[in-house]
Amino acid sequence: MTEEYDVEFVETGDRKARFLVRGVTPAFANGLRRAMVADVPTMAIDEVRFIENSSVMFDEQLALRLGLVPLTTPPEGEFVDGDTVTLSIDVEGPGTAYSGDLVSSDSLVQPAEDNVPIIDLKDDQRLEAEADALIERGKDHAKHQGGVAVGYRHLQRVEVEGDLPEFEDERSQIVRGVIEDDGELVPTSEFDDDLSNRYPGKEVSVEDVPNAFVFHVETDGSFTVDELVTRAVESLEARATELEEAVQL
């Protein structure tokens, strides 16, 4: 059995992209989506040792906030389960402690975003802490989720059926996602999601294209979209290999 897949990008970006995949079954598409959300490991702060916390928040609250700061995740193989990276933060009030104030001991693991506020410090308040970041999966805790907005829709084919009857009022026809018009891929945002803008005075029909899915993938900055998709596929592949080997025994 040979599989014929075809991937085409509609929108490209480091952290956000949209691409069309042809030839996949719904089961495979959903497996891929779920793997991106829950099975691709990312780094996140898991344990915090407070040296001084004279801010208005409890240690636990700050630990949660620190945990939610997205960290860049090193290439596969650099880290294994159980490895930690230490980050430290030392900020004195008045002022705000930002994620960018975290100093990492490893250049591969850095805050992906520098302007996440952690706590507003008043005069004489100080935050000094040391934190250990772990690599884990989104399944364990949402802070380890690399894909933050991952979903897919069917590609929709639009066909012009003919002209609207002469005296009929034009009605808006809302479609979201990406449409295929004579083989051309058009994001619906180009015509304000309304087919009556693109085909004024025409009667059109819309239908899902079987086994063609438009994925929308956004990451939290831990890695690029390409990396997230590749790692998700690899996680599915690793499980298939494991099953194949386990069954042979």
Next chain:
Amino acid sequence: MELRVTERTETELSIEIGGEDHTFMNVLKGTLLEHEDIAAATYDVNPEQSGGQTEPILTIKTEPGVDPIDALEEGAGNIRDKTTAFRNAFEAAV
């Protein structure tokens, strides 16, 4: 991944696949159903809180004369074909 066979006849197999969830099980089931020699394939998972069997159980029925274990092995191989094909297509498009 821990496997435990719970039921087995010549053309039927029920197997517990420890540590997996819908992510992999549904891909596996979908792929098994595309296999010519597999007459039926399904899986069942109970929620964490149910307190009973919470690991997924895969059940396969094959056409006469086909060992369900072999069919499962081929099914796992077919997933690999799919992931490889997808990865190649994706990397070509990037």
